[in-house]
Amino acid sequence: MEYRKLPRGNEEISVIGLGGGSLAGTAAEIVPLLEKALENGINYFDLAPSVKEPFKAFAQVFAGCRKQIVTQMHFGAVYHSGEYGWTRNLDEIKKQFAWQLELLKTDYTDIGLIHCIDSDEDFDEVMNNGLWDYLKELKDAGVIRHLGFSSHHPGVSRRLLDTGVMDLLMFSINPAYDYRRSDDELALGEADERAGLYRLCEKNGVGIAVMKAFGGGQLLDAATSPFRQALSHAQCLQYAFDRPAVFSVMPGVRNIGDLDVVLQFFSAGPEEKDYSILGRFTPQDMRGVCVYCNHCQPCPAGLNIGLINKYYDLVLAGDVMTVGHYRKLSLHADVCVKCGHCEARCPFEVKQEARMEEIAAYFARRT
Numbered sequence: 001m002e003y004r005k006l007p008r009g010n011e012e013i014s015v016i017g018l019g020g021g022s023l024a025g026t027a028a029e030i031v032p033l034l035e036k037a038l039e040n041g042i043n044y045f046d047l048a049p050s051v052k053e054p055f056k057a058f059a060q061v062f063a064g065c066r067k068q069i070v071t072q073m074h075f076g077a078v079y080h081s082g083e084y085g086w087t088r089n090l091d092e093i094k095k096q097f098a099w100q101l102e103l104l105k106t107d108y109t110d111i112g113l114i115h116c117i118d119s120d121e122d123f124d125e126v127m128n129n130g131l132w133d134y135l136k137e138l139k140d141a142g143v144i145r146h147l148g149f150s151s152h153h154p155g156v157s158r159r160l161l162d163t164g165v166m167d168l169l170m171f172s173i174n175p176a177y178d179y180r181r182s183d184d185e186l187a188l189g190e191a192d193e194r195a196g197l198y199r200l201c202e203k204n205g206v207g208i209a210v211m212k213a214f215g216g217g218q219l220l221d222a223a224t225s226p227f228r229q230a231l232s233h234a235q236c237l238q239y240a241f242d243r244p245a246v247f248s249v250m251p252g253v254r255n256i257g258d259l260d261v262v263l264q265f266f267s268a269g270p271e272e273k274d275y276s277i278l279g280r281f282t283p284q285d286m287r288g289v290c291v292y293c294n295h296c297q298p299c300p301a302g303l304n305i306g307l308i309n310k311y312y313d314l315v316l317a318g319d320v321m322t323v324g325h326y327r328k329l330s331l332h333a334d335v336c337v338k339c340g341h342c343e344a345r346c347p348f349e350v351k352q353e354a355r356m357e358e359i360a361a362y363f364a365r366r367t
Contacts, residue, residue, distance in 0.1 A: 001041025004247040007205035008167045009146055011110065013070050015241065015248050016262060017044030019211060020054065021321050022252030027056035033256050034061040040263055044070045046250050047100065050320050052079035059103045066106055073100055074150070075135065076115025086115060086324055090130045111168055112144035116325065117151045123159050154197040161204060169201055172212035173240050175278050176219055176226050177292065201245035210240040210249040216317035224317065226289045227281045237265050238273035290350045296342035301335050305342055305352060308333050312359045326363060334360035
């Protein structure tokens with residue numbers, strides 16, 4: 001295992017952490033996975049699983065080694081029903097945090113994350129509902145050692161960075177989201193804005209923990225990859241490690257087999273990690289596939305077409321937590337008026353009207 005430090009901390013944090021979003025099953029099933037992670041030097045654990053049961057495994061495995069691990073707790077993720085949910089209600093957030101501390105028999109978390117700040121409305125709510133003051137109080141008291149936030153939105157992320165108190169950003173980084181043509185004719189996935197965010201984090205001494213390094217699994221399969229060609233785990237990991245300010249990548253693993261595949265990164269040779277093949281991909285290779293570039297904007301109906309597509313693709317790839325992110329959108333796919341504007345502007349010839357109908361029907365079935 002290799003280790004990097006947060007710019008504003010002294011902790012040695014494993015460059016591969018353990019994302020919690022894919023953990024499911026019983027505590028007895030999850031304990032061996034966590035134990036193997038520890039045995040292989042992983043000491044950075046994200047405590048936002050898709051269901052409540054893994055917390056029992058966290059408590060069992062972390063007992064006796066609290067000072068050797070780095071915990072990341074999310075302020076806004078809740079588990080009232082046993083399933084993952086989210087809230088901005090301060091009382092609910094306080095109860096969830098107190099429950100986690102008691103269960104893990106600890107009086108602090110190494111990293112406290114404001115959960116999923118993806119819109120200006122999210123930002124304003126956090127700043128005005130008491131949560132911001134509560135988090136700063138916890139930080140001043142040492143109950144939170146490092147304060148951070150998770151986001152998928154570069155613009156909103158900059159607003160949090162402007163507060164000057166953030167130590168960490170958890171952000172989705174992978175070639176599909178960052179992709180752009182080398183001749184600059186197309187800036188796909190808002191590449192300039194995303195790259196600028198990484199550089200700003202590095203300049204300001206804010207570390208980046210990476211989520212979605214494999215695009216929810218999409219990039220690992222030619223059938224689902226927007227590049228129409230599969231990338232390897234090692235290529236995706238190396239790509240993330242090479243971005244400015246990144247100190248750790250936190251892939252979601254479901255079982256020991258998934259963990260073994262991720263750990264093979266350290267025995268992979270340079271040629272296995274080489275992602276220069278990305279330079280050969282062109283928009284022609286991605287015809288008919290939405291890459292979330294937002295060239296279709298502005299939508300006359302006000303839809304965020306790229307984000308709707310992204311959330312749908314992630315849910316199909318098995319990221320069940322993304323259902324909640326879709327629900328949070330102010331406008332959903334069923335608002336599409338089929339005016340043809342997006343299809344006329346799409347550089348990849350995506351049939352977005354049919355796509356919006358498909359997405360609307362899918363999420364309607366999940367209600």
